[in-house]
Amino acid sequence: MARRLIVIGGDAAGMTAASQARRRRGPDELEIVAFERGHYTSYSACGIPYWISSVVSDPEQLIARDPETFRRQFHVDVRLRHEVTAIDLDRREVVARDLEGGGEVRERFDSLMYATGATPIKPDWARTDVRGVFGVQTLDDGAALREWLDAAPKPRSAVVVGGGYIGVEMAEAILRRGLSVTLIERAEQPMSTVDADMAELVSDAMHSLGMQIRTGLSVTGLEERDGRVSAVVTTEEPVPADVVVLGLGVRPNVGLAEAAGLPIGPSGAIRTDRRMRVPGVEGVWAAGDCVESLHRVSGMPVHIPLGTYANKQGRVAGINIGGGYATFPGVIGTSVTKVCDLEVGRTGLRERDAVASGFEFVSVIAQSTSRAGYFPGSRPMAVKLIAEKPSGRLLGAQIVGWSEAAKRIDALAVALWNEMTVDDMTALDLGYAPPFSPVWDPVLIAARKAVDALGASSG
Amino acid sequence: MARRLIVIGGDAAGMTAASQARRRRGPDELEIVAFERGHYTSYSACGIPYWISSVVSDPEQLIARDPETFRRQFHVDVRLRHEVTAIDLDRREVVARDLEGGGEVRERFDSLMYATGATPIKPDWARTDVRGVFGVQTLDDGAALREWLDAAPKPRSAVVVGGGYIGVEMAEAILRRGLSVTLIERAEQPMSTVDADMAELVSDAMHSLGMQIRTGLSVTGLEERDGRVSAVVTTEEPVPADVVVLGLGVRPNVGLAEAAGLPIGPSGAIRTDRRMRVPGVEGVWAAGDCVESLHRVSGMPVHIPLGTYANKQGRVAGINIGGGYATFPGVIGTSVTKVCDLEVGRTGLRERDAVASGFEFVSVIAQSTSRAGYFPGSRPMAVKLIAEKPSGRLLGAQIVGWSEAAKRIDALAVALWNEMTVDDMTALDLGYAPPFSPVWDPVLIAARKAVDALGASSG
Numbered sequence: 001m002a003r004r005l006i007v008i009g010g011d012a013a014g015m016t017a018a019s020q021a022r023r024r025r026g027p028d029e030l031e032i033v034a035f036e037r038g039h040y041t042s043y044s045a046c047g048i049p050y051w052i053s054s055v056v057s058d059p060e061q062l063i064a065r066d067p068e069t070f071r072r073q074f075h076v077d078v079r080l081r082h083e084v085t086a087i088d089l090d091r092r093e094v095v096a097r098d099l100e101g102g103g104e105v106r107e108r109f110d111s112l113m114y115a116t117g118a119t120p121i122k123p124d125w126a127r128t129d130v131r132g133v134f135g136v137q138t139l140d141d142g143a144a145l146r147e148w149l150d151a152a153p154k155p156r157s158a159v160v161v162g163g164g165y166i167g168v169e170m171a172e173a174i175l176r177r178g179l180s181v182t183l184i185e186r187a188e189q190p191m192s193t194v195d196a197d198m199a200e201l202v203s204d205a206m207h208s209l210g211m212q213i214r215t216g217l218s219v220t221g222l223e224e225r226d227g228r229v230s231a232v233v234t235t236e237e238p239v240p241a242d243v244v245v246l247g248l249g250v251r252p253n254v255g256l257a258e259a260a261g262l263p264i265g266p267s268g269a270i271r272t273d274r275r276m277r278v279p280g281v282e283g284v285w286a287a288g289d290c291v292e293s294l295h296r297v298s299g300m301p302v303h304i305p306l307g308t309y310a311n312k313q314g315r316v317a318g319i320n321i322g323g324g325y326a327t328f329p330g331v332i333g334t335s336v337t338k339v340c341d342l343e344v345g346r347t348g349l350r351e352r353d354a355v356a357s358g359f360e361f362v363s364v365i366a367q368s369t370s371r372a373g374y375f376p377g378s379r380p381m382a383v384k385l386i387a388e389k390p391s392g393r394l395l396g397a398q399i400v401g402w403s404e405a406a407k408r409i410d411a412l413a414v415a416l417w418n419e420m421t422v423d424d425m426t427a428l429d430l431g432y433a434p435p436f437s438p439v440w441d442p443v444l445i446a447a448r449k450a451v452d453a454l455g456a457s458s459g
Numbered sequence: 460m461a462r463r464l465i466v467i468g469g470d471a472a473g474m475t476a477a478s479q480a481r482r483r484r485g486p487d488e489l490e491i492v493a494f495e496r497g498h499y500t501s502y503s504a505c506g507i508p509y510w511i512s513s514v515v516s517d518p519e520q521l522i523a524r525d526p527e528t529f530r531r532q533f534h535v536d537v538r539l540r541h542e543v544t545a546i547d548l549d550r551r552e553v554v555a556r557d558l559e560g561g562g563e564v565r566e567r568f569d570s571l572m573y574a575t576g577a578t579p580i581k582p583d584w585a586r587t588d589v590r591g592v593f594g595v596q597t598l599d600d601g602a603a604l605r606e607w608l609d610a611a612p613k614p615r616s617a618v619v620v621g622g623g624y625i626g627v628e629m630a631e632a633i634l635r636r637g638l639s640v641t642l643i644e645r646a647e648q649p650m651s652t653v654d655a656d657m658a659e660l661v662s663d664a665m666h667s668l669g670m671q672i673r674t675g676l677s678v679t680g681l682e683e684r685d686g687r688v689s690a691v692v693t694t695e696e697p698v699p700a701d702v703v704v705l706g707l708g709v710r711p712n713v714g715l716a717e718a719a720g721l722p723i724g725p726s727g728a729i730r731t732d733r734r735m736r737v738p739g740v741e742g743v744w745a746a747g748d749c750v751e752s753l754h755r756v757s758g759m760p761v762h763i764p765l766g767t768y769a770n771k772q773g774r775v776a777g778i779n780i781g782g783g784y785a786t787f788p789g790v791i792g793t794s795v796t797k798v799c800d801l802e803v804g805r806t807g808l809r810e811r812d813a814v815a816s817g818f819e820f821v822s823v824i825a826q827s828t829s830r831a832g833y834f835p836g837s838r839p840m841a842v843k844l845i846a847e848k849p850s851g852r853l854l855g856a857q858i859v860g861w862s863e864a865a866k867r868i869d870a871l872a873v874a875l876w877n878e879m880t881v882d883d884m885t886a887l888d889l890g891y892a893p894p895f896s897p898v899w900d901p902v903l904i905a906a907r908k909a910v911d912a913l914g915a916s917s918g
Contacts, residue, residue, distance in 0.1 A: 044831060050834065056833055062833060331888050406890060408869065413888055413889055417888065433796050436797075439505070
């Protein structure tokens with residue numbers, strides 16, 4: 001008799017695991033059932049802001065593989081609009097509710113893939129009885145927001161709460177639809193994915209785009225009219241809003257796991273070993289936005305929900321479920337984004353993370369350009385490096401620049417991954433031609449500056 | 460009494476060494492004299508094609524630091540249009556000829572910095588009695604070519620001989636000035652800096668720009684009219700040419716060094732140790748296009764003349780001359796270039812290099828896109844990886860893509876530098892957002908494909 005894999009959550013982690021397991025085990029050997037409470041499978045959540053702004057016109061474009069493809073090509077029994085409500089580890093069964101047809105099913109499993117993702121953090125003030133308040137994490141969330149923006153009476157003013165990269169991307173998206181947008185951030189700067197000194201450029205760019213930015217301000221409540229949001233109440237005056245978008249980050253969906261007794265780590269997400277197995281529980285795997293990962297720089301478990309991790313972890317889990325061997329060696333928190341034409345990249349620890357992890361360090365910012373200074377189209381680029389003291393080991397890096405900037409973080413990410421020192425980095429053989437960089441690449445200039453700073457701090 | 464440093468060659472390597480030595484030793488401690496046979500100091504030779512095409516309007520823009528700056532700020536006695544004709548190691552003197560004033564000077568040194576650069580290879584058929592044939596290595600070369608292109612009778616057809624990256628960049632530059640251009644390449648493809656399978660895209664791009672490309676053809680002579688070139692004679696029919704540009708690579712200028720008995724390595728360039736000292740000779744240093752470097756992948760000495768190496772090596776030499784400590788750890792041959800909007804990057808060994816070095820390897824090409832497939836402006840990008848068999852160690856990488864492609868080679872260069880295996884690379888934490896890459900970065904897709912190829916080849 002075929003063994004049976006049940007997948008909870010039909011997005012990147014779960015469905016990648018399903019397809020990798022399938023590659024190694026045919027339908028005769030392994031039956032696969034996937035439950036997804038939403039309407040879609042395997043989509044690009046990171047693309048949602050671009051769908052909201054209409055840069056991407058059709059949500060179908062965001063779908064990597066639709067349920068029919070999984071059913072036909074991968075022989076996965078995909079059940080949309082089914083929410084798993086319980087995991088019974090003793091009987092090795094899950095209980096799922098059919099959100100549309102009604103009723104409940106019980107399905108046994110030999111292997112269980114837990115990939116429930118994460119949910120936008122809803123603060124207490126975001127009352128569910130007031131319409132017009134949206135988190136944006138799933139395609140269903142995106143569809144609801146788009147519908148709200150398009151339906152009469154058309155919203156004209158928006159408040160985005162929280163200035164992480166999702167908040168910033170959503171603020172730009174909504175602005176591009178013609179609404180006036182106010183971004184409210186509790187800290188001193190939006191774009192908290194980089195340190196405040198680097199985030200300043202991002203603030204400036206958002207201002208120049210016509211966005212209102214309110215920092216050092218907290219939202220404490222909502223004002224409503226006829227059940228629709230009309231303003232957010234803040235620690236200062238209220239800010240009018242026909243629509244409110246929550247960009248306060250996400251929480252891992254671990255309710256089911258907790259109820260079943262799966263181990264939750266110090267980050268609040270599910271613990272796994274390097275093969276993405278839930279430790280201490282036979283045949284249970286987890287991956288994606290609901291798990292924590294080892295941060296290779298700090299050595300600490302962290303919850304960083306990123307699509308790339310979900311895909312990689314899902315692949316590792318699926319290979320292992322299929323009888324192969326693969327491990328996930330951890331993360332370093334690399335991310336890239338853009339606001340207008342301003343590009344932002346980061347990897348490793350920010351200063352605040354380095355402090356929290358107990359590192360001693362120096363940090364430097366090198367101002368350079370994207371191309372040779374004399375070459376047309378050369379634009380400013382700032383590279384920040386954080387290096388451990390006295391070892392010189394790179395701990396983190398950030399890049400903010402006007403063009404051709406963000407993906408340069410990858411070279412720094414690979415250096416960080418390999419635990420290079422800034423001294424070693426000064427010799428790196430990077431590509432140079434006048435349309436692509438100054439003869440001293442901005443990354444190398446920053447490395448030299450960090451070496452100098454280390455010398456000065458030890459001298 | 461102050462010690463005395465004599466620098467032979469006033470471009471990147473020599474003048475970077477001079478300024479680094481100066482930072483550590485003031486004029487009271489160290490006198491610095493620099494001889495340069497041309498008219499300029501410290502310029503961007505890599506920028507010359509863009510000056511020829513008028514993308515860069517003024518050659519002054521290519522000059523990083525002019526002689527006056529060196530004299531005033533760095534107290535370097537810069538003597539332009541002075542050619543050093545002999546090095547007397549016993550008397551520790553150089554002999555220099557004043558190319559304009561005439562006459563000869565002898566100057567003693569305590570330290571000697573040999574930075575004579577390289578000269579374009581002139582084949583036998585490039586007779587000096589026929590005008591209109593140019594190598595392009597120095598600003599003086601560039602000025603001569605520009606003058607020829609501008610003077611009456613205006614040249615209308617050009618032949619570029621050799622399809623390395625300088626040949627390809629010069630061909631595009633001359634085409635942009637309105638001449639008809641034929642590129643003649645002996646091998647099967649131009650852009651020999653990457654393997655033929657990757658270079659095909661470059662050929663196509665050059666064709667679409669309106670360039671004639673003749674491959675498998677050798678130039679054997681010149682036809683002339685009134686002392687001016689009128690055509691090149693080839694192994695097939697002659698090709699008309701009012702101007703001929705040599706893109707056959709360069710040879711290190713080692714004549715002076717050989718005459719003085721400095722050691723020449725197997726690559727034909729000067730040997731140095733890791734501190735850029737010429738071994739076996741007290742107080743003599745060398746750097747830049749005239750020296751050979753350790754290739755970190757093959758372990759062999761190689762002559763790869765690149766501005767980035769000249770700058771890095773000059774810096775290392777200057778720090779050491781000034782009494783500091785620095786080493787140059789070798790090269791991996793990273794380079795980037797573009798033809799029209801097609802970008803090309805490479806690092807490490809090409810297939811032919813890997814064969815020549817005795818490696819066993821697999822190679823794969825992954826076809827991907829610069830951005831998420833659904834994101835506007837997403838363009839094709841091919842990533843080639845060459846991995847040692849069976850270790851999986853990365854030996855080389857190449858990228859060809861239509862936009863935002865070339866500098867991605869840097870992440871691969873850092874991976875190569877750190878001797879990563881393609882298996883390790885599949886887990887790399889690279890930046891992802893829809894405007895910047897698919898969720899599986901092209902580099903990661905290529906790494907996965909290489910892992911599969913290694914598995915298949917061992918199975």
